[in-house]
Every structure is written in structure tokens, then in C-alpha cells.
Amino acid sequence: MSRILLIGPPGAGKGTQAKTISRELGIPHISTGDIFRRMYSKRHPLGVEAREKYWGPEAGGKLVPDDITIPLVKERLSYEDCKKGFILDGFPRTVQQAISLEKFASLDKVIYLTISDEKTIQRIIIRKQCNKCENIYGSYNFPKDNKCCGKELYRRDDDDPETIGGRLKEYGDKTELLIKYYLDLGKLRTIEGDDYPERVFENIFKLISLPDHYAL
Template sequence: MRIVLVGPPGAGKGTQAAYLAKNLAIPHISTGDLFRANISQGTDLGKKAKAFMDAGELVPDEVTIGMARDRMNQPDATGGFLLDGFPRNVSQAEALDEALKEDGVTLDAVLDLEVPEEEVVKRIAGRRICRNDSSHVFHVSYSAPKQEGVCDVCGGELYQRDDDSEATVRKRLEVYHTQTEPIIDYYKAQDLVVTIPALGKVEEVTERAMAALQGGK
């Protein structure tokens, strides 16, 4: 299956992408991984992307699309793939459609992870990270430390990252609504969108998504 995963920040896209890709036996292709791989390998596209990033500029769509297309044409993706974080806007979605058309394939589904906005704010703004080890992550509501502000694992100080503040989260949501959310209507016109309620345990959300994919829209 060839799938695009969309949803607001905090919807759990990365987690669901990993589970779904494993269950469907297809590669999980994320924009972040594409950039890191191309830059570390020194590909032509990676060099172009790095030049823009070093200059503090946005990487042009054609570079991102080129990376995605190269990855989708790798042998492990011949039977399908799951795109996470791409496309981010309608112009990228149109370019993706054109690239897939040229390669003689089409998307099978667009999974829209639906989470209420206030829940997104609560999920992200409630995160606390250990200063000693960023892999030690807590949440003031869902997985609170035994002692407020202190890491259960190593005793380090817990803090809120700047990009996890409520103001920053709401700004990220504005960007999502303005730039990325319109691709849902774009794909609805192609009858590809499957909306998945993303509240609940991770396994429950995965089960809903798998059931929707297997049972059709």
C-alpha cells in the first residue's frame, strides 16, 4: 500500500507511522530521515538542501520532492510505503501526484489522524525533558515524575523545551491549519482520505487505522 499520513503536531504521527509500517511491511519514509540521510551521504540533493539550511532558508519543494522520489524508488518500497511529514502543502501534494503518475503508481490512502486542538496543546505543552538525558521524557498529566521537576531515572532537572511552550504549540497549529490542512480537502476530492480518531492508547489508534485500511473507506 502507498499511504500518506497527516495530522497536526502532537497527533502521534511518528509513533503511528512506525507501527503501521511494521504491520503493513512497508518502509516508513519521513522528511526528517530523508534530509539526514541525504546530507550525511553527501548526495547532490543533500548538498543542495544543506546549502539552503545553512543559509537559514527553507529547502525548495523540488529538492524535498527529489529526495522523496528517490526513496520511493528504492527496492524495499516497490510494494508500497508510508509517507510521514510529506507532502506538507498542496503544491507538494500536486508534485507528488505527478511524480507517482510518471512512475506508473498511485496513492492508496491518506490517513488523517484527528485530535482536538486543546488535546494537542495539552500533550505537547505538558512534556518535560531531563537535562541530563533527553531520552528521559515525562508528562505533567500522563506520566508525571514521582517528584515534580526531578527525573525518576537519574535525578536530573526536568524542563520544558522552548518549542513545547503553549504559545509555540499554538503557533505551530496555526501553520498546520494554514499550510498542511488544505491537503486533506485536496485528497478528499480524490476519495483517498480516511479519518482516524487519534485519542486513546497507541495500540487502539493503530488498530483503528489498520481496520480502516483493510475494510476500505
């Protein structure tokens, strides 16, 4: 069983690692955005409410409250494809949410991808994304023609170099308590994210394969 939460600042390589872990371990990569979209398309009452009142275009992209988010996460994690485990990304964001999650789907490991602020900023400034397949490109895999799926790569709006410092600070403030919570539970494992993605994955894989009580 691999119930994993991946946390780390913007630019730490979370998206890339989540994709690789999902592929290699055969477990789904689950983000709250995916859950909301899926539950809406299934016409789950809470999924409909979430879209109409909060994240949908009419609502203007507000934060979905916990009394909707948590039951939807619980529902999603009960699906057949999660029997072997899952990788959560973007949930929980708060200690409150983490406490709820532990009650219905206790995590095996929380992987914290660390990277220095300077390195993160360098990475974010360079990285670009494909509009179509949503692959992210950085210095290690940047296509020579600046294209993917036949289209020019673009820089995401929130990767604006002017605002990165603020985003990192915000991220640090928000996740500090969450990190402490998992550290106290004995579930937090730190992985250095400043390396080739393949090597970062190797380290994550070793860690996932270790028994839970084995602390690094």
C-alpha cells in the same frame, strides 16, 4: 501495497503511530528530514546542495525548495525497502507537492489524525522527549522516574505552552487545502486521535487493510 501519508496537528500522536505502523507492516517511515540527511551522507548532488544552501548549520535551517525536495523524495521512494509501501510524514506539505507526488508514487491512503485543540494543548504541555532515542512520552506512558536511556526527559523547545495556540492555527491554515485535495481524490480517511495509542493504531490498521474503494 500500503503507500500511506499520515497527517495531523502537533500533538495528535503522529510520531507514535508512524513508528507502530512501520514496525507492524514492515514498511519504512519516511520524513523529509531523514531523506535530506541520508542523501547528504550518500553525497547525492541534490542532497549536498540542500544541506549547503538550505537546512545545514551554515545555511541556518531554511526551507528546501521543491525542485530539490521533490526529486529527492522520488529517489528515496524508488529504493528497495519501499516496494511494499511506505509511510510519509511531513511531505507533501502543499497541494503542489501533493500533485507531483501523485505522478510518481500515487498514495493508497491518507490518514488524517484528528484531535480537538484543547486536547492537543493538554497533550503538548505534558509531553517530554528523550534526548537519545527520541521517544516521546505523554500521560499514558510517562516513566515514573522522568528518565529514558538513563537521562532526564526534556520538553522540546517548540512545545512551549505559550506558542502552541499559534502553531495549531498555523497548522490548520497550512493543511486545509491539502486535506481538501485528498478528500476530493477520495483518499482521505479520518481517524480520531484522542484515544489510547494502541486503540488508535487498531483503527488505523483496520483502515489500511480495507480495499481502497471502501470509504468509511
